[in-house]
Amino acid sequence: MNVLLAILPDSVTVLTAASDVHNATWHDFSRFLDAGKGSLVSGMSELKNYFHRFGYLPNSNFTDFFDTEFESALTLYQSKLSLPVTGKLDTDTISAIISPRCGVSDMSQHTALHATRHFAYFYGKPRWARPSPVSLTYAFSPNHMVSYLNPSDVRDIFHRAFSRWSAVIPVNFTETDDYASADIKIGFYRGDHGDGEPFDGVLGVLGHAFSPENGRFHLDAAESWAIDFKTDKSKVAIDLESVATHEIGHVLGLAHASVKEAVMYPSLSPRTKKVDLKIDDVEGVQALYGSNPNFKFGSLQSENSHNQAVSLKSRSSSKWSILLTLTTTLVLLLGLNLAT
Numbered sequence: 001m002n003v004l005l006a007i008l009p010d011s012v013t014v015l016t017a018a019s020d021v022h023n024a025t026w027h028d029f030s031r032f033l034d035a036g037k038g039s040l041v042s043g044m045s046e047l048k049n050y051f052h053r054f055g056y057l058p059n060s061n062f063t064d065f066f067d068t069e070f071e072s073a074l075t076l077y078q079s080k081l082s083l084p085v086t087g088k089l090d091t092d093t094i095s096a097i098i099s100p101r102c103g104v105s106d107m108s109q110h111t112a113l114h115a116t117r118h119f120a121y122f123y124g125k126p127r128w129a130r131p132s133p134v135s136l137t138y139a140f141s142p143n144h145m146v147s148y149l150n151p152s153d154v155r156d157i158f159h160r161a162f163s164r165w166s167a168v169i170p171v172n173f174t175e176t177d178d179y180a181s182a183d184i185k186i187g188f189y190r191g192d193h194g195d196g197e198p199f200d201g202v203l204g205v206l207g208h209a210f211s212p213e214n215g216r217f218h219l220d221a222a223e224s225w226a227i228d229f230k231t232d233k234s235k236v237a238i239d240l241e242s243v244a245t246h247e248i249g250h251v252l253g254l255a256h257a258s259v260k261e262a263v264m265y266p267s268l269s270p271r272t273k274k275v276d277l278k279i280d281d282v283e284g285v286q287a288l289y290g291s292n293p294n295f296k297f298g299s300l301q302s303e304n305s306h307n308q309a310v311s312l313k314s315r316s317s318s319k320w321s322i323l324l325t326l327t328t329t330l331v332l333l334l335g336l337n338l339a340t
């Protein structure tokens with residue numbers, strides 16, 4: 001449970017600190033709790049819009065009636081996010097809906113066929129089609145950064161995030177000052193920023209990146225981006241390195257995974273750091289690009305039989321880099337103004 005949620009037996013309320021939040025006050029989701037097929041709840045149409053944005057409902061002209069189609073969408077969502085599959089708006093599901101997440105649609109992708117694997121690719125399985133080892137450049141937008149972050153800290157964070165991926169695949173990433181020609185273009189944007197996927201203010205959607213070989217990598221400038229939680233005490237602080245690592249996965253061609261521990265899982269709670277690639281992430285990206293010859297699965301530090309952190313003790317963190325393929329679509333706006 002993240003710090004923004006307080007769940008009581010018969011109500012689900014999002015609590016946010018007024019000093020941290022500019023546009024999101026608090027949303028009362030209690031009216032939806034345990035709603036199931038046949039329910040008619042005011043505001044349900046906005047929840048349906050949320051499911052539409054992330055790929056679970058095909059059309060967008062919604063009523064407040066909990067119909068069969070919405071039940072199917074909910075079941076699919078619960079399955080995709082590894083929640084208990086109840087077909088109802090239970091507390092686990094509402095908590096997931098409230099949780100901050102990536103803007104990339106959960107459905108713009110193929111799911112791996114192997115029952116034991118949970119990574120996914122975008123339609124057409126796009127990748128950076130260059131001779132191996134692939135060399136990609138990245139640059140920060142000269143005009144779209146956030147002033148409270150130290151530029152050298154940001155550069156260090158992205159260097160580490162790219163290195164995690166280049167440690168496992170034969171792709172190397174090099175920062176360049178030439179933004180116009182860079183393969184991967186990184187910037188912080190507010191609201192509608194021209195790509196059809198507007199950001200939504202504090203929390204909700206945190207960022208999005210496009211599939212290969214697009215290279216656009218966008219972060220929501222409205223977030224309280226954190227370099228270090230020891231010095232950043234905001235209740236809604238979002239770890240920049242965690243989101244950067246996730247979005248690089250999209251740049252390379254990975255879509256969302258259903259393994260909660262995986263970097264490619266779509267949501268990330270505030271004040272949470274999740275930067276170590278798991279087996280699911282590694283297997284997915286290696287199926288696109290092959291393995292970095294210096295990488296050994298044996299170097300994965302065991303956590304359990306299915307989810308293991310990747311040790312980044314690769315000898316060549318800068319030599320090999322990754323291919324990032326980014327993905328497309330993103331969606332967003334968790335600004336469900338349901339608390340009217």
Ligand SMILES: [Zn+2]
Pocket residue numbers: 102103104246247250256266
């Ligand atoms: Zn994502």
Ligand SMILES: [Zn+2]
Pocket residue numbers: 189193195197208218
């Ligand atoms: Zn964008």
